[in-house]
Amino acid sequence: MERLASSARRDPYGSRINRVKSPLREYTVPYASIMLGSLLPILFLADVMPVVPPLGYLFLLAWRIMRPGVLPLWIGVPLGAFDDLFSGQPFGSAVLLWSLTMIALEALEQRFPWRGFWQDWFTASLAAIVYILAAMVVSGADLSLPLLLACLPQIVLAILLYPLVSRMVAWLDRFRLSRTRRIG
Amino acid sequence: MAPSSSRRTGFSKKQQYSVFTGYLFASLGALLGLGLLALSLWQPSTFQPLRGPATDAVAPVGEATAAVRSGGNSVWDTISGYWRAGSQNADLRREVKLARIRLAEAEAQAVENQRLKALLSLSQSEAEPIAVTRLVGSSASSSRRFAYIGKGSSDGVEIGMPVHSERGVVGRVLEVARGSARVLLLTDSESVLPVRRASDQTVAFAEGRGDGLLRIRLINLGLNPLEEGDVFVTSGAGGYYRPGVAVAVLSELTPDGGIARLIADPSSTNYVMIEPIYEPLAVEAAGVRARDELTDEELRD
Numbered sequence: 417m418e419r420l421a422s423s424a425r426r427d428p429y430g431s432r433i434n435r436v437k438s439p440l441r442e443y444t445v446p447y448a449s450i451m452l453g454s455l456l457p458i459l460f461l462a463d464v465m466p467v468v469p470p471l472g473y474l475f476l477l478a479w480r481i482m483r484p485g486v487l488p489l490w491i492g493v494p495l496g497a498f499d500d501l502f503s504g505q506p507f508g509s510a511v512l513l514w515s516l517t518m519i520a521l522e523a524l525e526q527r528f529p530w531r532g533f534w535q536d537w538f539t540a541s542l543a544a545i546v547y548i549l550a551a552m553v554v555s556g557a558d559l560s561l562p563l564l565l566a567c568l569p570q571i572v573l574a575i576l577l578y579p580l581v582s583r584m585v586a587w588l589d590r591f592r593l594s595r596t597r598r599i600g
Numbered sequence: 601m602a603p604s605s606s607r608r609t610g611f612s613k614k615q616q617y618s619v620f621t622g623y624l625f626a627s628l629g630a631l632l633g634l635g636l637l638a639l640s641l642w643q644p645s646t647f648q649p650l651r652g653p654a655t656d657a658v659a660p661v662g663e664a665t666a667a668v669r670s671g672g673n674s675v676w677d678t679i680s681g682y683w684r685a686g687s688q689n690a691d692l693r694r695e696v697k698l699a700r701i702r703l704a705e706a707e708a709q710a711v712e713n714q715r716l717k718a719l720l721s722l723s724q725s726e727a728e729p730i731a732v733t734r735l736v737g738s739s740a741s742s743s744r745r746f747a748y749i750g751k752g753s754s755d756g757v758e759i760g761m762p763v764h765s766e767r768g769v770v771g772r773v774l775e776v777a778r779g780s781a782r783v784l785l786l787t788d789s790e791s792v793l794p795v796r797r798a799s800d801q802t803v804a805f806a807e808g809r810g811d812g813l814l815r816i817r818l819i820n821l822g823l824n825p826l827e828e829g830d831v832f833v834t835s836g837a838g839g840y841y842r843p844g845v846a847v848a849v850l851s852e853l854t855p856d857g858g859i860a861r862l863i864a865d866p867s868s869t870n871y872v873m874i875e876p877i878y879e880p881l882a883v884e885a886a887g888v889r890a891r892d893e894l895t896d897e898e899l900r901d
Contacts, residue, residue, distance in 0.1 A: 458658055458748065459665045462740035463785055463866040464812030470741045489622035493629035500647075501654035504739025504746045507647035508636025515630035519623070552743040556641055557810055558789040566811035567743055 435595030445592040446486055447495065449585070450475040454499040465566035469574035471581075472499045473547055476514060477540045478578070478585040480521050492518045509554045513547055537578055544574040645775070652752075652777025659750045659780040662736025666750075727842070729873035731755045735770075735866055736780070743810060745788035747771065747866055749874070752779045757874050760840060760883065764873045768846035768864035769793065769834060773874065781874075785866060786847070787812050794837035795847050797830050804857055806832060806847055814848050816857040826850055826858050839882030842875070 425432060454472030462468060476495065480487055492514030499510040524539065531539075548571050557563060609615040640647055681688070731751040739746040751757050753776045761773045763783050771791065775782040784791050789810035796803045802825055806814045816832065818824065830850040836843030848860035866872075877883060 455658065457741035458655075458737040458739070459662055460740040461666075461669065461735055461738045461747070461867045463738065463745065463747070463787060463862075465810070466739075466741055466743050468740040490625035490629050492626065493632065496629075496633065501651050502658065504742040504744050506637055506640040506644065507650065508633045508638075508640055510633075512630055512633030512637055515626050515633055519626050519630065522623075522626075554637055554641070555743050556644070556790065557743050560789070560809065562813070563743060563789055563810035570741070 432595075434598050436597050436599055437593050438596040441592050441594075441596070445588055446479050446483075447491075449588050450479065450495055451498055454495075454502055458502045466570045467573070469544070469570055469577055470499075470503070470547065470551070471577075472503075473510075473514065473517075474540070474544065474574060474578060474581045475585065476517070477521075477543055478582045480518065481536045481540060482582055482585055483589055484525055487518070489518055489522055490515070492516075505551055505555050509551055512554075513550055517543055517547065533579075533582075536582070540578045540582075541575040544578070545571055548574065648775050648777075651782075652775065652780070655748055655780040655782065656752070656777050659736050659748065662748060663734065663750050666734040666736050727876050727878075729764075729875050730757055730761065731874045732871055733874070734870065735783070735872055738785075738866075744790075745785040745808065745810070746774070747783045747785055749773075749781050749783055749872065750779065751874060752777045752781050754778050757781050758877075760877055762841045762845075762875050762877070764845060764875055765864040765866070765869035765871070767869065768862075769841060770864050770866050770869070770872055772840060786814060786862060793841070793847065794835045795832040796835040796843075797826070798833045798846075799830070802826070803835055803837070804832070806860065809859075812862070813851075814860045814862065815854075816848070816850060816860050818857045821856060824853065824855065824857065826853060828853065828858075830858075831863075832860060836878060839879035840877055842878040 450472050453475040456471050457468040460468050472495070476487070476492075493511055496510035496512070496514035497507075499514070500507045503510060521539075521543070528535070548567055552563065552567055553559065609619055636647075733749050733751045735747045736750045737748045747770075749757075749763070757773055757776055759773055759776055763770045763773060769786060771783045771785040771788075773781050774784040785808070786793060786806065787808045787810065789808050791808040793806045794803065795806045795816070803819050805817045805819065807817060809815050816826070818826070828850055832847045832850070834841040834843055834845045834847055846863045848862055850858045850860045852859040
């Protein structure tokens with residue numbers, strides 16, 4: 417009888433026998449990471465200009481683009497409402513913009529089902545730019561040229577941060593689906 | 601990654617309905633968001649009962665990061681202090697000598713001041729601060745400039761109270777929850793502060809531009825008397841801020857005033873003081889709303 421090499425009994429997610437993924441992790445990790453992203457910017461002290469990119473939104477984009485089907489289409493409403501509690505924007509701005517993002521990305525996916533990372537990065541950058549500008553318009557601030565110039569660093573940072581966020585989402589996804597529970 | 605095949609509906613009625621409901625809910629959600637947004641732009645305080653407890657919950661974490669932040673600042677200061685220690689030391693010695701002389705002069709003037717005030721039987725109006733706390737966070741990803749403090753209504757903080765650091769004005773309390781409060785920083789584009797030039801009585805408004813600078817708009821138009829380097833202090837008009845607190849230094853001249861830099865950088869201060877409203881009666885009498893700012897029309901009047 418052939419014996420399996422001991423390394424073949426394991427895969428990157430752990431032992432292949434008697435293990436299932438944890439339902440808790442499976443269903444909470446995406447939402448928890450997005451909500452954590454919404455919470456983080458409040459801890460930075462930005463008195464001069466917006467410097468921290470909207471991390472919650474970047475996480476939402478990354479989850480939506482990299483793992484379609486994980487987030488339901490309407491998830492922009494509850495997660496956006498949570499983001500609005502902490503972002504300093506008028507309540508409802510993220511509810512509106514995140515919902516529109518989810519619908520737009522869904523439509524985009526119908527058109528381009530197969531994409532590479534560069535296309536994803538382009539999509540996410542475009543979405544982030546539109547989001548930051550739209551959020552500025554609805555924030556209730558006096559729109560002026562200095563205000564527009566002040567949000568450029570934030571836009572650049574958001575674009576540069578997307579690859580990092582997508583790697584984190586990939587790692588979180590592996591963590592989400594890793595086999596944890598012994599059955600039987 | 602391609603969409604999973606479960607999202608293709610095919611002929612399954614159930615699948616088609618579930619995709620349709622998804623779209624329906626998302627669109628309804630967007631409409632709901634639009635409604636909420638319109639409501640909160642129209643009545644900014646509507647959702648304060650929701651936001652308040654949320655910031656209350658985050659404030660303790662913010663306290664920790666604020667402590668780390670100020671610690672980090674001082675570490676950086678220590679390191680950069682070593683860099684030019686020698687020349688800096690000599691400069692500082694010279695400055696201290698001058699400062700001692702000025703201090704003596706100032707003491708003499710303070711005594712004289714007190715004597716004159718006693719003659720006029722004016723009372724000293726140095727109010728005790730309501731609370732001393734740290735700025736625990738800010739709206740760092742939004743284009744509005746709000747900061748959060750870890751003291752709220754349970755500590756006696758009320759809407760409209762001025763927030764000072766040891767260097768000057770930082771902002772004004774905009775919303776109060778039980779254990780935290782939201783502060784409108786001077787750099788926010790909706791913030792308007794009545795100021796005057798420290799050297800004379802030239803009055804102006806200091807408006808935030810949203811990019812960290814203040815726009816100084818003179819009230820009396822005509823020949824622009826300002827010069828670069830002029831220091832502006834609060835004028836006390838409106839009744840919120842006590843007069844004579846440092847606000848900004850003029851860095852650039854414009855036809856109707858100038859562009860000024862803040863004196864009290866909120867990010868470089870460790871502690872801020874929440875002071876009582878300078879003249880609550882004046883605020884009430886002026887009918888200036890405690891919550892929102894003067895509109896452009898009102899400024900022009």
